Amino acid sequence: MEQRYHPELVEPKWQAYWKKNQVFKVTEDSSKEKYYLLEMFPYPSGKIHIGHVRNYTIGDVVVRYKRMKGFNVIHPMGWDAFGMPAENAAIDNNTHPAAWTYDNIRAMREQLKRMGFSYDWDREIATCRPEYYKWEQWLFLKMLEKGMAYRKESYVNWCEKCQTVLANEQVEQDKCWRCSQTVHQKKLWQWFFKITDYARDLLVHCDELPGWPDKVTVMQKNWIGRSVGSELKFKIDGRNDDITVFTTRPDTVFGATFMCIAPEHPMVESLSKGTSKEAEVAAFVQKVSSQERSAEGLEKYEKEGVFTGAFCINPATLEKIPVYTANFVLMGYGTGAIMSVPAGDQRDFDFARKYGLEIRVVVQPEGENFDGNTMKEAYTGEGLMVNSGEFNGLDSKKAMDAITGWLEKKGRGKKTVSYRLRDWGISRQRYWGAPIPVIHCPDCGVVPVPEADLPIKLPEDANLLEKGGSPLPGLDYFAKATCPECGRKDAKRDTDTMDTFVESSWYYLRYCSPRYDGGMFDPEAVKYWAPVDQYIGGVEHAVLHLLYSRYFMRVLNTLGMIDFKEPFTRLLTQGMVCKETMTCPEHGYLYPEEAVRNDEGKLSCTRCKSHVEVGRVIKMSKSKKNVVDPNELLEKYGADVTRLFSLFAAPPERDLEWSEDGVEGSNRFVNRVFRLALECMEKFNNTMFATGAFTGSAFELESAKAKELYIKANQTIKKVTDDIDKSFHFNTAISAVMELVNALYAIDLDSADDELKKVILFSLENIILLLSPILPHFCEELFEKLGKKGSILEQPWPEYREDCLETDEVLVVVQVNGKLRSKFTIGAQTNEAKIKETALADKKIKKHIGDKDPKKVIIIRKKQTLVNIVV
RNA sequence: GCCGAAGUGGUGGAAUUGGUAGACACGCUAGACUUAGGAUCUAGUGCCGCGAGGCGUGGAGGUUCAAGUCCUCUCUUCGGUACCA
Numbered sequence: 036m037e038q039r040y041h042p043e044l045v046e047p048k049w050q051a052y053w054k055k056n057q058v059f060k061v062t063e064d065s066s067k068e069k070y071y072l073l074e075m076f077p078y079p080s081g082k083i084h085i086g087h088v089r090n091y092t093i094g095d096v097v098v099r100y101k102r103m104k105g106f107n108v109i110h111p112m113g114w115d116a117f118g119m120p121a122e123n124a125a126i127d128n129n130t131h132p133a134a135w136t137y138d139n140i141r142a143m144r145e146q147l148k149r150m151g152f153s154y155d156w157d158r159e160i161a162t163c164r165p166e167y168y169k170w171e172q173w174l175f176l177k178m179l180e181k182g183m184a185y186r187k188e189s190y191v192n193w194c195e196k197c198q199t200v201l202a203n204e205q206v207e208q209d210k211c212w213r214c215s216q217t218v219h220q221k222k223l224w225q226w227f228f229k230i231t232d233y234a235r236d237l238l239v240h241c242d243e244l245p246g247w248p249d250k251v252t253v254m255q256k257n258w259i260g261r262s263v264g265s266e267l268k269f270k271i272d273g274r275n276d277d278i279t280v281f282t283t284r285p286d287t288v289f290g291a292t293f294m295c296i297a298p299e300h301p302m303v304e305s306l307s308k309g310t311s312k313e314a315e316v317a318a319f320v321q322k323v324s325s326q327e328r329s330a331e332g333l334e335k336y337e338k339e340g341v342f343t344g345a346f347c348i349n350p351a352t353l354e355k356i357p358v359y360t361a362n363f364v365l366m367g368y369g370t371g372a373i374m375s376v377p378a379g380d381q382r383d384f385d386f387a388r389k390y391g392l393e394i395r396v397v398v399q400p401e402g403e404n405f406d407g408n409t410m411k412e413a414y415t416g417e418g419l420m421v422n423s424g425e426f427n428g429l430d431s432k433k434a435m436d437a438i439t440g441w442l443e444k445k446g447r448g449k450k451t452v453s454y455r456l457r458d459w460g461i462s463r464q465r466y467w468g469a470p471i472p473v474i475h476c477p478d479c480g481v482v483p484v485p486e487a488d489l490p491i492k493l494p495e496d497a498n499l500l501e502k503g504g505s506p507l508p509g510l511d512y513f514a515k516a517t518c519p520e521c522g523r524k525d526a527k528r529d530t531d532t533m534d535t536f537v538e539s540s541w542y543y544l545r546y547c548s549p550r551y552d553g554g555m556f557d558p559e560a561v562k563y564w565a566p567v568d569q570y571i572g573g574v575e576h577a578v579l580h581l582l583y584s585r586y587f588m589r590v591l592n593t594l595g596m597i598d599f600k601e602p603f604t605r606l607l608t609q610g611m612v613c614k615e616t617m618t619c620p621e622h623g624y625l626y627p628e629e630a631v632r633n634d635e636g637k638l639s640c641t642r643c644k645s646h647v648e649v650g651r652v653i654k655m656s657k658s659k660k661n662v663v664d665p666n667e668l669l670e671k672y673g674a675d676v677t678r679l680f681s682l683f684a685a686p687p688e689r690d691l692e693w694s695e696d697g698v699e700g701s702n703r704f705v706n707r708v709f710r711l712a713l714e715c716m717e718k719f720n721n722t723m724f725a726t727g728a729f730t731g732s733a734f735e736l737e738s739a740k741a742k743e744l745y746i747k748a749n750q751t752i753k754k755v756t757d758d759i760d761k762s763f764h765f766n767t768a769i770s771a772v773m774e775l776v777n778a779l780y781a782i783d784l785d786s787a788d789d790e791l792k793k794v795i796l797f798s799l800e801n802i803i804l805l806l807s808p809i810l811p812h813f814c815e816e817l818f819e820k821l822g823k824k825g826s827i828l829e830q831p832w833p834e835y836r837e838d839c840l841e842t843d844e845v846l847v848v849v850q851v852n853g854k855l856r857s858k859f860t861i862g863a864q865t866n867e868a869k870i871k872e873t874a875l876a877d878k879k880i881k882k883h884i885g886d887k888d889p890k891k892v893i894i895i896r897k898k899q900t901l902v903n904i905v906v
Numbered sequence: 907g908c909c910g911a912a913g914u915g916g917u918g919g920a921a922u923u924g925g926u927a928g929a930c931a932c933g934c935u936a937g938a939c940u941u942a943g944g945a946u947c948u949a950g951u952g953c954c955g956c957g958a959g960g961c962g963u964g965g966a967g968g969u970u971c972a973a974g975u976c977c978u979c980u981c982u983u984c985g986g987u988a989c990c991a
Contacts, residue, residue: 039945127991254986260988282991295991310924318933337991363989382989455990459950478934611985659960683931684918697918697932706930710946745989757922767920770930777930782948848926853972855926885970891972905971 042673046812050151058828059110059153063563071564072098073543073603075572075580077362078137079161082121082660083146085693086573086612086655089681092809093609093763095152096682097196099808102760103832106613108315109564111546112147112154113139116163117468118283118535132467132497136163146665150675152809158549162538167545168469169490170555171537174590175472176483183229186481189460190299193221198504219599220324221659225462226471226531229470230586234259234454235713236600237543237585246605248688251577260455260808265439267374268449269294271306272346272355278302279454281369285378286434288351288442289423290397291374292387294358295340297366298323304342306358310344323362338363338386338849349374350447351424351438358427361386369453377413384413398424398431449888459583461534466497466505468532474520487517487555493532522606540587540621541581543567543602558596567603573656574608581606607763610690616650619643624660652692675810676702682765682809704773707812708802711779712817715799718777718784724822729790733839741791746797746842751775752835755805765809772805801833849874850903851883864896867894873900 053059063069068372076092077087098110111852114136121132124751128135140161147154155490160167178184192201194211201211201218211218230237236260241252271278278296282288296303298320307316319341340361349356363382364373377387377394383805389396394407399416412417417431426434462471472484484491494513497506507530509515520527541555549559566588572580581603588602602746616825617625619640630638630647638647655662661695668677680701685691716724729745736742751771758768779798787795807814807827818827841863847870849857857879874880884906 081951248983253910257987260987260990263926264991280991361989363991365990368990375991380989380991415937453990521926572928577986579939589952686919689912689919691918694918694932703946706945766918767930773930850972853925862988891971895921895925895972896927899925901972903925903971 036731038319040706040813040816041633042675042812043790046149046151046673049812049815050148052815052826053153054581055689057828058826059155060157061109063105063560065563067105069103069564070106070108071543071567071600072101072108072110072569073456073546073567073571074112075570075576076115076539076542077143078115078118079136081139081656082664082666084612084650084657085654085665085681087666088150088344088677089612089687090573090609091147091150092678092681093687093789095150095678095811096567096759096765097569097763098153098827099811099828100832103808103830104803105831109158110153110155111158111159111160111544111549112152113160113542113546114143114162114284115535115539115542116140116161117168117452117532117538118366119465119467121467122465122499126503127700128226131496133163134486136467149669149674150665150678153811155507158353158546159543160545160549162535162542163467163493165490165492166539166550166552167542168493170545171469171533171541172472172484172489172491173486174541174555175533176489177594178228178590179473179483181594183232183593185229186224186226188222188224190220191223191225192218192461193223194503196502198464198500200462211749213846217556218831221268223462223464225460227458228586228590229584230459231454231456233589234261234456234738237456237582238454238587240601244601244606246608247603248583248608251303251606251608254577255582255854258456260683262385262453262455264451264453265435265442265448266370267350267439268446269347269350269374271358272348278347278358278372279370280453282376283405284376284435285439285442285448286420286426286431286484287376287379287397288374288438289420289426290376290378291349291351291855292377292393292395292396293356293375294347294357294372295344295375295383295386296363296366296372297364298360298362299366300360300364302369303360306345307362308344309741312342312344314697316343319360332530338382340386340390340391342600344391349376350442350445357392359386359390367457368455376729377409378410378637379413379415381413381415384410386799395422457533458741459536459586461537462531463534464505464530465532466493466499466507469493469538470507471529471531473529474518474526475529476521476523478519478523479520479526482518482520482526485527485799488519491528496758505532507532520901532781535543536579536583540583541591543570543584544591544597550757555591555596561597565597566599566601569605569607571605571607571609572611573611574686574745575611584586591649598710607687609687612663612691612693613652613654614663614693615652616661618650619645620648624658626660629660629662636768655693664747668698668767672698674703674813675813676705679705679809683769684766686762686766688763691776704776704812707780708776708806709813709817711776712799712803712820714784714802715795716820719796723789723792723796724779726793728800729793730797732836737790738781738788741794744782744791744798745794746839747775747778748801749835751798751803752805752841756832758891759808767804769809772802775802789802804833805832845900847874847902849877849880850901851880852905853903856880856883861900863902867896870900870902874904880904 072094074090077206098108101108113115116136121136124135125132175184183313194201194216196214196216197211205482221806222310238261239257241256244252262283264281265285266279266281268279269279307313318846343358343360345358346355347358358538375383377383379398396405398418398420401407404474420426420431420434439448472491474482476482491665494510497510514528514530516526516528517524544556544561544565548560552559584602588600590599592600616631619625621643629641631641640647665677680698685702733742733745736745754771758764803814803817817829844860845858845863845864846858848855857877888906889904889906893903895901
């Protein structure tokens with residue numbers, strides 16, 4: 036008999052069995068505790084890659100484990116199906132986004148099924164289906180009604196050639212990633228969700244997410260960016276009007292010798308109007324508006340500004356100070372205006388030096404005597420107040436509240452909190468997305484689509500424009516509409532679509548009742564299943580997707596639709612799977628298989644033979660082509676080995692540089708277990724299987740060998756259980772099972788007595804159960820071969836005996852001055868005096884102590900027994 | 907610049923609260939079985955040294971009977987963020 040495991044036969048067999056018996060189909064069951072495990076749903080790009088395999092394997096292991104633990108587990112899968120790649124692919128391949136997307140979904144669904152993941156496929160959703168986005172449109176209308184959604188004019192990255200908005204990450208060095216045209220800022224009317232209303236709540240609850248990695252909550256906190264400060268009012272000279280600034284350093288207000296306002300500030304025009312500076316200011320505003328304001332852009336532009344011609348009054352000194360407009364002041368933060376304190380802020384300092392403005396020291400460390408004329412840089416620290424009237428000599432920290440309070444009494448200021456977080460702009464001038472359900476009427480303005488008209492279906496047959504941009508505005512049958520209010524026939528439908536992050540902000544609720552047509556979700560189903568108990572996905576979504584989801588749950592909570600606020604109780608951010616990139620001068624990025632070693636051992640391009648440059652090791656992504664398709668592994672080793680290997684390579688949260696070295700080891704291990712099981716079946720007589728495995732206490736066992744193995748098996752159960760349950764460290768769980776398997780291999784089955792055989796059987800059965808979440812097909816097969824009935828999924832998770840975790844002999848390690856010198860074993864119950872005596876009598880120890888007297892002997896009896904002799 | 911994470915054999919990685927550093931694998935070396943081996947099994951494998959022994963967790967200090975683990979400083983890599991007033 037050939038003793039080899041054949042995944043190509045076994046895996047389809049069990050996949051068919053699971054399907055036929057609908058083992059992964061779940062329904063609400065109030066008698067069982069629910070467990071909602073979710074992996075971030077994929078964008079249907081065409082094929083799954085190793086990163087997906089890793090992500091979904093982690094989830095699947097936990098799901099199968101929790102099932103065996105008796106939970107009613109929901110484990111759904113679906114598709115984040117809207118988005119730009121579909122539009123680009125449609126143009127490139129002369130197809131249609133819908134067709135391309137549905138084809139990809141079909142292909143990827145097959146790949147996932149082939150991996151043996153335990154999804155309840157009846158719950159599958161695709162966000163591009165009208166049945167899904169209908170409810171998103173419905174929610175939009177609700178939010179509009181409640182003032183949670185609004186429209187305003189704002190700047191976006193715009194590519195003129197493609198006629199479209201670009202996300203920040205689609206702008207590469209100021210240029211459009213598709214056509215390399217320079218991107219500029221364009222002002223457009225856009226829809227926004229008022230996420231800032233929840234800034235405080237989102238921030239505060241970051242500290243109440245114990246199941247989230249600190250890394251992620253820290254990133255969210257930084258993103259929300261709370262800072263405490265003051266709003267101070269500066270009267271405009273000669274006008275009965277104020278400019279309000281936000282500052283975190285109200286203590287330095289006496290040093291504010293000028294003011295800067297953002298070029299987009301609504302007052303810029305009126306301030307300069309009628310002054311000699313009017314033209315200059317207008318030109319400057321124009322210039323700044325064409326500047327790129329992303330991170331890369333900022334590096335290139337020097338801080339500069341122009342005097343507006345207007346003055347305002349410093350509320351503390353009552354002096355007239357000039358008002359500048361400057362390119363480094365952001366309209367989107369604070370009030371869009373700052374008081375400039377050159378002595379206390381480096382940017383203001385540089386600006387003052389450049390334009391010859393006064394630098395007045397107001398805070399300096401004790402014992403220092405700064406001079407604004409000779410200072411080399413601003414002093415941003417704390418210290419004692421000077422040049423600040425009645426506050427002189429005060430500690431600057433105390434002066435913050437004191438000065439704010441003083442100005443407040445004069446009606447010139449108040450303490451406030453400012454957030455960095457901005458409202459969420461959701462309009463996209465794109466085709467492949469959910470239409471925004473409003474109509475623009477020349478008479479009535481913005482009119483919501485009546486609920487009964489939902490969904491506003493995206494025309495799936497629209498032809499994409501060769502030059503890019505959305506075809507929707509040009510489609511009369513879509514864009515033309517009748518005003519629901521006044522009946523005017525020439526109203527216009529909003530042809531923007533929603534940001535795809537909107538779909539992913541609530542899909543996990545839809546899974547609870549995916550075919551429900553009475554609302555976004557069936558409240559009863561959500562009450563049972565939600566929130567998600569364990570969410571698993573890439574850390575790249577640490578801020579946006581996870582923040583938007585938290586926001587959405589707050590919106591639904593406010594609307595009274597759900598009774599919780601946090602969507603994901605526990606979060607695992609799995610590390611990225613990385614690989615080096617390869618580029619060729621002719622073809623740019625290459626897929627791994629497009630680079631081969633030539634005769635000289637150098638990498639060359641398969642198409643043009645030119646030299647291939649090996650680039651940095653970065654996260655696998657289709658655009659960089661450094662992706663590994665799991666199909667090859669699947670063909671060669673099957674799903675189980677692929678699963679095992681992806682888990683064994685590293686703990687889940689760690690980044691992983693992909694390499695297939697070592698996959699042989701995983702394959703070898705699976706076959707070792709297989710042969711072990713077969714050998715046992717061959718050599719154990721049938722009665723052994725009939726009477727069953729040993730499950731009693733270790734003390735009942737006669738032979739030391741049996742006892743030792745039995746304890747090892749119990750330890751393994753504990754280790755695997757803890758590793759899966761507490762830390763998701765599957766790599767160490769697997770190595771623990773490997774140790775047990777190695778221990779079994781060390782036993783000669785032919786000479787084993789019945790007692791030992793029963794313990795071997797116990798070990799073997801548990802190995803199969805413990806591995807079953809990781810190697811589901813393989814373990815089902817072995818379980819069946821051992822003569823068990825039904826699916827292994829119906830088995831309870833193994834239990835270990837607390838009293839069988841320790842042997843009655845312990846190893847004592849002996850150190851002299853902290854250095855390991857000897858070891859011996861001794862009865863576990865031996866008292867300390869005896870251990871000490873034995874240690875001191877040890878030959879090697881004697882040699883190291885020599886004739887010196889031990890000063891101190893330390894005995895530790897924790898997980899190790901250790902003796903340290905200090906001489 | 908700021909925030910965060912990580913640096914351990916040739917490689918992936920172990921080491922739960924300070925207590926045998928290198929589990930488990932990959933790779934490599936030798937041997938066994940075999941017509942054959944990319945199958946399987948056995949033994950070895952941190953570095954230096956013939957040896958006793960010494961040295962070893964990015965680097966430098968420190969605390970401790972004992973430090974990969976705690977403290978101080980520092981270097982490197984990766985991730986996030988960036989004129990945030």
